Amino acid sequence: MIPNVCNDYGAGDGDGLRFDGYPLTAAKGGTGVLVRQFEVGDFNIFSYLVADEEAKEALFIDPSADIDLLLQEAALHDLKVKYVVNTHHHIDHVMGNREMVARTGAKIVIHKDDAAWMLHVEPAMLRMFRAEPSPPADVTVGDGDLVRVGGVALQVIHTPGHTPGGMCLYLEARLDQPGMVFTGDTLFVGSCGRTDFPGGDYEELEKSVRTRLYTLPQDTIVFPGHNYAPRPTSTIEDERLTNAVFHG
Numbered sequence: 001m002i003p004n005v006c007n008d009y010g011a012g013d014g015d016g017l018r019f020d021g022y023p024l025t026a027a028k029g030g031t032g033v034l035v036r037q038f039e040v041g042d043f044n045i046f047s048y049l050v051a052d053e054e055a056k057e058a059l060f061i062d063p064s065a066d067i068d069l070l071l072q073e074a075a076l077h078d079l080k081v082k083y084v085v086n087t088h089h090h091i092d093h094v095m096g097n098r099e100m101v102a103r104t105g106a107k108i109v110i111h112k113d114d115a116a117w118m119l120h121v122e123p124a125m126l127r128m129f130r131a132e133p134s135p136p137a138d139v140t141v142g143d144g145d146l147v148r149v150g151g152v153a154l155q156v157i158h159t160p161g162h163t164p165g166g167m168c169l170y171l172e173a174r175l176d177q178p179g180m181v182f183t184g185d186t187l188f189v190g191s192c193g194r195t196d197f198p199g200g201d202y203e204e205l206e207k208s209v210r211t212r213l214y215t216l217p218q219d220t221i222v223f224p225g226h227n228y229a230p231r232p233t234s235t236i237e238d239e240r241l242t243n244a245v246f247h248g
């Protein structure tokens with residue numbers, strides 16, 4: 001069954017961009033994990049806030065635009081932003097890094113195989129996205145590493161194919177809350193990221209999706225890197241059965 005997720009569009013703030021994600025709160029008896037999904041900028045990017053509400057520590061996954069909006073949410077919960085975690089090096093996912101880091105002091109985390117790529121952006125790409133390049137990574141990670149905020153640990157799953165250092169971030173199930181996986185451009189709802197950019201490899205992407213993602217617990221919620229589908233989230237089971245590119 002798919003939980004009733006991300007159905008609070010607009011949230012009454014008038015800009016039509018923001019909506020609340022999976023409503024996990026630290027209410028008494030809750031898990032203490034806060035997750036919010038935002039659609040930001042002009043490229044249907046999903047950015048995510050993941051926090052330990054009790055420890056008041058947070059990270060953003062791919063905070064690529066609308067930094068005011070993202071930081072408003074962090075301030076609302078009185079959160080210290082420790083990390084900016086990039087699922088991969090593409091400019092549309094890292095172009096908010098500079099502003100986010102300047103305003104929070106957060107450290108940039110990216111997979112070691114994408115760290116160098118992040119620093120070598122074609123000027124034409126910067127113009128096309130009206131983007132600023134990211135500063136260098138502060139922390140590079142590899143498969144199996146944990147990125148922690150308070151008592152919340154996101155596990156790095158290396159999923160090359162869209163880019164060499166593409167990675168997904170996996171949060172294990174807690175209490176009665178299903179697991180969650182933040183999939184960047186590796187897996188979308190109903191499709192997957194392109195493999196025709198430099199460093200892309202279709203066979204590697206298929207292997208990543210089938211052996212590293214579809215093997216996760218089937219009720220794991222999929223939080224993709226772009227809003228390209230009629231619904232903003234999915235589950236591993238739904239994708240394994242119905243994804244247009246990798247199914248069955």
Ligand SMILES: [Fe+2]
Binds near residue numbers: 088090162185193
């Ligand atoms: Fe990408």
